[in-house]
Amino acid sequence: MKTINKVQTAAAALAALLALSACGGAASSTPGSESKTNNTTDISEGVQPDAAAVALLPQSIKDKGELSVAMDLHYPPTTFLAEDNTTAIGLNPDVARLIAKKLGVKVKFVDTKFDTIVPGLDGGRFDFTATTMAKTEERLKVLDMIDYFQAGTSVAAASGNPLNLTVETLCGKNIAVTQGSTGQLKRLPALSEQTCTSKGQPAINGVTLPNVQDALTQLHSKRVDGILYDTTALGWAQKQQPDSFTLIGRVNVGNSDVTAVGVKKGSPLTPALQAAIQSVLETPEYKKSLETWGLDSGAITDAKLN
Numbered sequence: 001m002k003t004i005n006k007v008q009t010a011a012a013a014l015a016a017l018l019a020l021s022a023c024g025g026a027a028s029s030t031p032g033s034e035s036k037t038n039n040t041t042d043i044s045e046g047v048q049p050d051a052a053a054v055a056l057l058p059q060s061i062k063d064k065g066e067l068s069v070a071m072d073l074h075y076p077p078t079t080f081l082a083e084d085n086t087t088a089i090g091l092n093p094d095v096a097r098l099i100a101k102k103l104g105v106k107v108k109f110v111d112t113k114f115d116t117i118v119p120g121l122d123g124g125r126f127d128f129t130a131t132t133m134a135k136t137e138e139r140l141k142v143l144d145m146i147d148y149f150q151a152g153t154s155v156a157a158a159s160g161n162p163l164n165l166t167v168e169t170l171c172g173k174n175i176a177v178t179q180g181s182t183g184q185l186k187r188l189p190a191l192s193e194q195t196c197t198s199k200g201q202p203a204i205n206g207v208t209l210p211n212v213q214d215a216l217t218q219l220h221s222k223r224v225d226g227i228l229y230d231t232t233a234l235g236w237a238q239k240q241q242p243d244s245f246t247l248i249g250r251v252n253v254g255n256s257d258v259t260a261v262g263v264k265k266g267s268p269l270t271p272a273l274q275a276a277i278q279s280v281l282e283t284p285e286y287k288k289s290l291e292t293w294g295l296d297s298g299a300i301t302d303a304k305l306n
Contacts, residue, residue, distance in 0.1 A: 036077075036292065040087040043285050044097040049104035053275035057103055058268045061127070066106045067269075069096045070126040072114040074211060077236040077293040078132045078151075091232075092130045094289035095148055095280060099130070099261075102276035115180025118142060121264050128263040128273060132230060134182040135260050135306050144270045145260035146277050147304045149295070152231040152257045153187050156238075156245040158219055165226060167249040171196035173225040176207045176215035182255050183228045184208055190254030191228075212237075219245060232295055239294075260306060270305070278303035 061067065071079045071092055079092040088109045100107035110126055117129050122142045135145050155175070157165045165173065170191070177184040184206060192204040207224050209215050212233060218224045227234070227245070234247060261277060263270050280286050281303055290296050 037083050037089070040082050040084065040089065042097055043094045043289055044101040047098060047101040047283065047285060050102040050276060050279040053102050053272055053279055054104050056272035056275055057105075058272070061103075061105060061269065061272075064105075066108055067100055067103070067127045068108045068110055070110050070112040070117045070120055070129040071096075071131045072117070073109070073111045074213075075132065075230070075233050077295065078230070078232055091149065091289055091293050091295055092132060094292075095261075095277075095286070096130045098280040098283065098285055098289075099273065099276045102279045103272060114178070118262070121262055124264065127269060128261055130261045132232070132259045133262055134186075134255050135258065136182060136186060136255060138185070139262065140265075140306060142265050143262040144265050144267060145262050145306045146270075146274050147258050147260050147300060147302065147306070148277050148281065149259050150257050150298045150300055151259045153183055153228060153251045154231040154234050155248050155251060156219070156227045156229065156234050157225065157248050158222070159243050159245055161246045161248055163225060165248055167191070167251060168195050170204045170226065171201035172203075172205065174205045174207050174223070176209050176218055176224040176227045176229075178212055178215065178229065179208050179210055181229075183230075183251075186254035187251050188228055188254075191251055194253055216244070232293075232298070235294065258300065274303055274305050 071088065073079055073081050073088055077090050079090045081087065082089045093109065096107050112120060114131065117131060118139055120126050121129060130148070132149070132151055133139070139145065155167055155170070157163065175188060177188050188204060188206045197203050209218065212229055215224065215227045215229065219227055228251060231250060237244065238247060261273060263273055281301055287299065290299055
């Protein structure tokens with residue numbers, strides 16, 4: 001019974017790893033991270049509206065004076081809550097605030113489960129999303145998507161990689177992915193086909209879970225062999241608790257690494273958003289945000305409309 005309790009306790013701690021980094025529990029283990037999760041300063045303070053972008057803003061938005069942005073606020077370092085458990089922080093909230101400033105309006109954050117964001121946009125429940133969402137054919141059927149960041153996907157194995165896994169040797173293994181993610185929909189199937197089934201090997205068994213906390217718990221308790229997830233979030237979690245898992249490599253098949261702001265397809269808001277995002281990419285605040293969250297390599301310069 002003592003052994004079971006120890007495993008359960010460790011698994012619970014690991015499950016809370018990313019969530020706690022948003023409210024203080026895990027962040028203090030890394031020098032400098034506490035100040036980041038405590039810092040609720042609005043990076044857009046002092047940023048002035050972009051007249052060209054404002055001129056494109058629909059009158060209905062100007063009259064309302066506010067844009068609602070959907071985000072799943074549980075994915076540090078790109079989108080999560082500060083230690084006050086109220087303020088949205090990370091790259092994506094920074095970008096959303098900068099977009100709003102460029103358009104001369106306020107921004108309202110709506111905490112939304114990731115796999116419900118696209119239907120919510122299509123149904124008009126939010127104005128746009130900035131939540132590290134990759135472009136896929138399916139999403140582009142219902143959304144206009146505007147590039148703003150280059151992310152990526154990696155595979156994590158148990159600490160020390162006891163099974164000696166590589167990205168190319170996952171055939172027949174149980175690999176956790178999060179529900180509705182590009183990893184589930186695109187990358188894992190493409191990786192399985194490329195490295196396994198096309199060579200007569202058993203497919204990778206994707207284990208779909210609601211969030212990365214559950215995936216980390218199952219990895220720790222050996223119910224899955226690995227996790228396929230955003231490189232940015234896995235890198236952050238590894239810094240918070242270095243011995244929690246081992247990154248074994250990036251997955252570069254199945255989809256583009258570039259992530260995009262999403263808005264309902266054909267929305268009158270699209271031209272203004274594109275102009276505002278292009279203006280944001282040219283600001284020192286964009287580069288400062290990337291640097292703050294350790295995402296410097298993800299900078300892009302072209303707010304391409306897809």
